[in-house]
Amino acid sequence: ESFMATMVAGHPPVFRWVKMLDEAFVPAVQEELAGTGHSMNFTGLYGGAIAGVGEELEAVEAGLAEIGICQSLFDPAKLAVQNVTYYTPFVSDNPRIVSTVMDDLHESDPRMRQAYTDNGVVYLGAPLALDDYLLMTNFPVDSLDDLEGRKIGAPGAAINWLSGTGAVGVSGNLTTYYNEIKAGVFDGVLVFASAALPSKLHEVAPHVTRAGLGAQFAGAICVNDDWWEGLPQEVKDALEAGADAASEWYIDALESAVDTAMTTMADQGATIKDASQEMRTSWAEGMDNVAQTWAKDLDALGKPGSEMLDAYMDAMRDAGAEPLRNWDEE
Amino acid sequence: MPRPETHGPALLRWLDKLTLGANVCGSVMIFCLTFLIGLDVAGRNLLGAPISGVPELVSLSIVAIVFLQVPQAFRSGRLTRSEAVLSGIAHRAPRVAAALESLFDLLGAIVVGAIVYATWPIFLRAWQRSEFVGAIGDFTAPTWPVKIMILIGGTLLVLQLLARILRRHLEEAK
């Protein structure tokens, strides 16, 4: 039998999580399908061609596309519990661990998959982990005191990480950081290295501080559930194998991009420093426990906020992470 | 630009009043947005205290503003069109032109109706699942009010398109 699948992503193909579809996902699925008597014809519609960033889930739910990059970071109301990492900073700076733990939680815990089911899609895999968030500023940072009164741009929920630092958290997004720092609207931003280099942020914010804010989960490949139900088992298996291949490809590519980013930014004159243990501790201790606020808000909406917060923190500790603050135990 | 006439059956007058009301709401929202951004800029620079959620509010309100204002924009002849061919036809065969105009209004009512039809489940989901924009802990705003405004504006536009057919008919009957 022959199948058609439209793949949707709001970002253009220069982004790693879009590139992984054509580079790893599709070839792996085709390889798995070879000899099964089934075939699948993929069309990728990316970069806002049919849906913008954060609209992919809706497009897959409506059936406009069969497969999509579902962005939990940009769709925080629909994929609420998936945003658990953004409410628990200082847990792990290792994207591979975050990726594995989140994937396992999705596989093993139906409460995690419920958010997808509620929205008419199925979680397929390939978590989009983002590397450790850095503080990049146009002034040197030695302690938290240096942040007093500075305007720091941060995306979505990450703005909460600035509470208690004395910095003025301003909601922003990657697309305009460069200009806003250059013009002085921001004095710095919270951003991850693999995105900072392509945006050349180190040109305008050359002081890079690694404070261990943490690697994050931003989304995954999802599939329209009616379409999924109608697929033969061999095809489902092939798609899952494809997602595993994409996941592997993605995390390898991410890690090498982080290495390149760090070396290149340093070569081009950026100062890269690890924050002192003292600064990290006082940052983490000084924050509001926004994880609890978030979890209780979700509980009130009938979503398993507190339960998934506990499950995630436990799984991370089991995986060897050493959280600077145990958000679930307060 | 043709000036909207104010006479006609009571039903049409009520429709026009509602359309104007929606238009007023949209204009007030533009005014508020201007000052919201102004206050955000001032707060950020002068007090080190930006207003949370301004980008989210701006992106939500633009959709509401457009749908609340578009019925009045249509009523006052602002929707873009090229009248050259149509007025040529009207010169030679006024009845054909009138029929064509009515067909166009009907087509408009159908496609805008399709938008309203497809927005209804989007509104229901936003309402039942308490969908929001922003980030918990910083700023959140529910999205359902905007969906309602899309429904209101879209419905008014459909009615105005149909009313235009009715008005044309009444005009001819006179």
Next chain:
Amino acid sequence: MTPFDIGLIALGGMGALVILGLYVPVALILCSFLGMWAIKGTPILAASMLGLAANDAIASYFFGVIPLFVLMGFLVSESGLGRDAFDVANALFRRVRGGLGVGTVGANAIFAAITGISIASAAIFTKIAVPQMRRHGYTGRFAVGVVAGSSVLGMLIPPSLLLILYGLLAEQSIGDLFLAGVGPGLLLAVLFALGVVGMAVFTPRFVGDLEEAEVEPLSRRDLLGKSLPILGLIGVVLGGIYLGFFTPVEAGAIGAIGALVIGSIKRTLSLGALWRVLVETGLVTAAVCFLIIAAQMYSRMLAFSGVPAEFGALAAEADLGRLGLILLYVAITIVLGMILDSSSIMLILVPLMLPIIQPMGIDLVWFGIVTVIAVEIGLLTPPFGISVYVIKSALAEEDSDLTLWDIFLGAAPFALLMLAALALVILVPGISLGLLGR
């Protein structure tokens, strides 16, 4: 019938319906709906696509500030600052044939440094310049043509939302792109000014009877009194952007508040006038944004049909060498510019082209400037030319005799001048890259 065929039919259908006189947004939505229905085989999915696009397509900060830029323009106009600016421009260029046209171009170039969107410039100068130019003997067609043409400066001279979009797609420094836009922007402004003077001298019938447009010179005192407030406003907006007090996106709101303050101080802005301006802003915003929503639906339908991807692949596969490839790319961009909006074209073409041109060693900043100029020609070309549509919906009551085709015709010479500027930018990379020292 393949989706590709359906896409082609939808293209032809849109053009035909627009010419027949169907409302342009309705024509776009109708073709999107029928096209999606034909491609996906169900009207329900087609309606879902319309619904999602209506809800999402303009729900962003960038589109959110359109009404603010428009409001700023109308307040500038209503508080008398616009009239003052043109009195000054007319006095400065009074010895030049077509001086007021040159003034329009110059004023647009200055405004381009404040605004990031061409449609804001178009809306502003329709209110300010068209009535003034007609009062001074210019033909309506030429007056709207100058405004349409010079509005494109808004997205070439930084700040520019289109350059920001390109920078994101091509991973190029937005700062570099902005610098690279300055040279071509000024070149285009000069070409437009020379074009205005040339047309005034050689095609007086097109430009109008300027003999009667004798203007009294302004006294030094009047000159200062009329130019200081507007220069002050521009200074506040530009200074605020470049000192980092606000973003180019926020500038619309600050400009509007500034114009409001100046109007109140000059006592030229009554409460009634303020309300009128707000309503007017709403109607123009609605007309423009509804059009953008419809255009996005259309672009999404076309993406499903695969037509734009096929066009791109055509350029990709043709083995033409550097210059040939660029020329083919420009040609495709201009053709798409007739039927799609600027951001849709860039979203479709740039990702397709990058993998082909990168190995050829083509400078991506230069390529971005070429792309933006080519895309912006589409603002002026029928049947879908958004600057022209904005001007049509922003025309004052007394100018509403001007038809859409008057504006397209008036803008045509400026589209040709843009082609000339584009050719120069392609042949002499220094125009764009000079400021970057490349």
